[in-house]
Amino acid sequence: MKWNFEGKTILITGGASGIGLKIATDMAENGANVAIIDLNQEMGNEAVEKLKAITNKEILFFHGSVSDKVFVDASVDAIFNKIGDIDFLVNCAGILRDFLVSRFDEAKWDLTMEVNLKGAAICSQAVVTKWVNLSRAKAKEKGEKYLPTLDNKPRVVIHVASLAAEGNAGQLAYSASKAGVIGMTLTMAKELARYNIRTHALKPTLIETPIIGNLLKKDDGKFRSYYEGRIPFGIGKTSYVSDPVCFLCSEGGYFMNGAIIPINGGKMDGL
Ligand SMILES: NC(=O)c1ccc[n+]([C@@H]2O[C@H](COP(=O)([O-])OP(=O)(O)OC[C@H]3O[C@@H](n4cnc5c(N)ncnc54)[C@H](O)[C@@H]3O)[C@@H](O)[C@H]2O)c1
Numbered sequence: 375m376k377w378n379f380e381g382k383t384i385l386i387t388g389g390a391s392g393i394g395l396k397i398a399t400d401m402a403e404n405g406a407n408v409a410i411i412d413l414n415q416e417m418g419n420e421a422v423e424k425l426k427a428i429t430n431k432e433i434l435f436f437h438g439s440v441s442d443k444v445f446v447d448a449s450v451d452a453i454f455n456k457i458g459d460i461d462f463l464v465n466c467a468g469i470l471r472d473f474l475v476s477r478f479d480e481a482k483w484d485l486t487m488e489v490n491l492k493g494a495a496i497c498s499q500a501v502v503t504k505w506v507n508l509s510r511a512k513a514k515e516k517g518e519k520y521l522p523t524l525d526n527k528p529r530v531v532i533h534v535a536s537l538a539a540e541g542n543a544g545q546l547a548y549s550a551s552k553a554g555v556i557g558m559t560l561t562m563a564k565e566l567a568r569y570n571i572r573t574h575a576l577k578p579t580l581i582e583t584p585i586i587g588n589l590l591k592k593d594d595g596k597f598r599s600y601y602e603g604r605i606p607f608g609i610g611k612t613s614y615v616s617d618p619v620c621f622l623c624s625e626g627g628y629f630m631n632g633a634i635i636p637i638n639g640g641k642m643d644g645l
Pocket of ligand 1: 387388389390391392393394411412413414438439440441465467468469489493534535536537577578579580581582583584585586
C-alpha cells in the first residue's frame with residue numbers, strides 16, 4: 375500500500391475506463407470507497423467487478439452522463455445516503471472530437487463543451503454544494519459565518535484537463551474545453567479555499583488509453599514511433615496521472631491549492 379485512504383470516499387467521473395479506472399483502482403487498493411459516474415454501462419459494470427475483487431469497501435456505479443444535472447445531483451445524493459460524505463471528486467470523464475478551425479463542426483463543438491466543460495462544472499456544483507452546506511451548518515453551530523479551515527475536513531477536487539489547453543492543431547473544441555476547465559479550476563480554487571476545499575487541474579500529454587482510438591496503430595506503428603520521438607519520456611501510462619491524483623488527495627497535498635500540473639513527459643512546448 376503506497377497511500378492511506380482508509381475511511382475516505384472518492385467520486386470519479388469517467389471511472390470505467392483508462393485514466394479514471396486507474397485512479398479508481400489505486401484509490402480502492404489504498405482503502406478508499408469508490409463511486410463512479412460513467413456513460414458506458416458495460417465498462418462501468420466491469421469496473422465494479424474488478425474493484426470489488428480487490429477491496430471490501432463500498433464500490434458504487436452510476437450509469438449516465440456528467441452533463442445531465444438531474445442525474446448527477448441524484449447520484450451524489452445517493453452516495454451521501456449510502457456511504458456518507460465524499461472526500462475527493464475527480465472530474466475525469468471526457469471525449470475527443472477533433473477538427474480544424476477551418477472545418478468548424480458545430481455539433482462536435484457543442485458535444486465537447488457539453489461533456490468536457492459543462493459536465494465538470496455540473497459534477498463540481500453537485501459535490502461542492504454539499505460540502506459548503508455541511509461547512510456552513512457546522513459554522514452556524516459554533517456561531518460563526520465560516521468554519522476556520524483547521525476545524526474543517528480537508529476536501530479535494532481534481533479536474534483532468536490536458537496539455538491541449540495550451541493549443542494543439544486540429545483540436546479546436548477539445549483544447550478550448552480543457553482551457554475552460556483550467557479557468558474553472560482557478561476560480562473554484564479562489565472561491566472554495568475558505569471551506570478547506572482545494573481545487574487542482576492536471577494537464578497530461580498523450581496517455582495510452584481508449585480515448586485515442588487506433589492513433590498509435592496507424593501506418594504500421596509509424597504514428598507510435600512519431601509520438602515516442604516527440605515526447606522525451608515516451609508515451610504516457612495511466613499511472614503517471616493517477617499517482618499525482620493520489621498525492622494531491624494525501625496529507626502531503628494539504629497545503630496546495632489551485633495547482634495546474636503539467637504531466638508532459640518532459641516536453642516543454644505543448645503537445
Ligand atoms: N489519453 C490521453 O492522451 C489524455 C491526455 C490528456 C487528457 N486526457 C483526459 O483524460 C480524461 C480521461 O480520458 P482517458 O484517456 O482515460 O479516456 P477513456 O476514453 O479511456 O475514458 C473516458 C471515460 O469517460 C467516459 N465518458 C465519456 N463521456 C461521458 C459522459 N458524458 N458522462 C460520463 N462519462 C463519460 C467514457 O465512457 C470513458 O469511460 C479525459 O478527460 C481526457 O480528455 C486524456
